[in-house]
Amino acid sequence: MDRSNASGPVVGVLGIQGDIEKHLQALERLGARGRRVLGPRDLAGLVALILPGGESTTISKGLDRHDLVKPIREFAEAGGAILGTCAGAIVLSRASTNHPVPTLGLIDIEAERNAYGTQLDSFIAPVDPPGDPAATGGQEEWAGMECVFIRAPRLRRPGPSVEVLARVDAEPVLVRSGRIWACTFHPELTDDLRVHQAWLEGLRARSMPAGPPADPSADPDR
């Protein structure tokens, strides 16, 4: 459902399970309109889609049961932007390890699930400072950002198309491949929305994707 009257882009949030509302609230604060995606027809007219945090097993199984695997791959191929946080990053990956779940293969990186351990190993840490020689992606724009890791995955073996945008402890925590962004922490749980903002700015910077055209007769609440 559209959450605000802002004139910004309509951004889908996969509505199967997880902290869907937190992402909708983040979008609203940034002047974008959020819409829950529960089936292929909810993708019509979208330029961008968020795969939220939650349980990657539940979300991965839900994608299959809701016939969303192929439509989301087509959405990405048509130039649609996708941001996956935590479980969403696992779902976007080339493959997952440690109790593997089926993934979409939309970014050339492996996700090691629960790589830090159980909830007792969850933590909050600042992003590595810019200029650190180990952190090719230690960019100025994230300076001071606090990253919330909850039963988080680690990203392994990035392919050549993957750009590391930010690191914590010299390990990649925010990566992109074109318009597909994967993030192992939860920017939606904090007031610091730089990740959402930078990802959304990428939409404005480039032309609209040649995806399925918006259906003006479609019910905006779908």
Next chain:
Amino acid sequence: MSDEQGRNGNGRRGAEAFELKVGLAEMMKNGVIMDVTDAEQAKIAEDSGACAVMALERVPADIRRDGGVARMSSVEMIEQIQKTVSIPVMAKVRIGHLQEARVLEAMGVDFIDESEVLTPADDEHHIAKHDYRVPFVCGARNLGEALRRIGEGAAMIRTKGEAGSGNIVEAVRHLRSVVGEMRMIQAMPEEELMATAKKMGAPYELVRYVHENGRLPVPNFAAGGIATPPDAALCRSLGAEAVFVGSGIFKSADPAARARAVVHANTHWQDPEEVLNACRGLGSAMEGIEMETLAESERLANRGW
């Protein structure tokens, strides 16, 4: 810990940070948490799309039938379930049992339910939950009880309902009570907040939070008596952000089918066509208990203070 927010020298914080406890509860939103008694059931729950499992030796319906003292489950059983599934594993401790909670924390369970389903260990006090690194969920029948538990450090609230009854009426009563009292506090003038906090037996700062935000500061889930897909949808429509299903799944005729159906209805609670689809081909639900046939002393929801 070097500053008031628990940051160490590197600016890092660990699992004791309340944001991380509430954060895991946030990740369970829009999901179904299922009671399981062994690794095989845990696998069925995970395969059906559960977002977490609650490991316990006997489901509430059997605790009710068997009587006797109900305690924390055997550690071997919980470990077996931890090895089998990759979704979060929760387990129950008796109300006020500080040391059962320390044992589960040492085992690395992801969430502890300080639960009225087990026989209380303390008939006046609950656990001081901020002192633990593991997050806690507690049951509540009304807003005052919910805010007392949050004041003690609970990172998630669930309705008590009447566990093991297969009867949704108590969960509905508790949800309406919590949500209705929040609406009332949100609408009331500021000068009435203190007297309301006193009357409810709730911390003033938390009453104030509800007044300003119209919701609890932690996720609010439903539990107790959920047996069918429309039961889950009903709880969601009354304001629950996720549901626990206890005896309802593994006391039914076809647990795997029912587990999938409850997950589906929970996701699509706003779409009656999809809830209808979830109702097909399920076989019989668990048998239920009429509340009038339960003496006050047999009602688990009355435990907790």
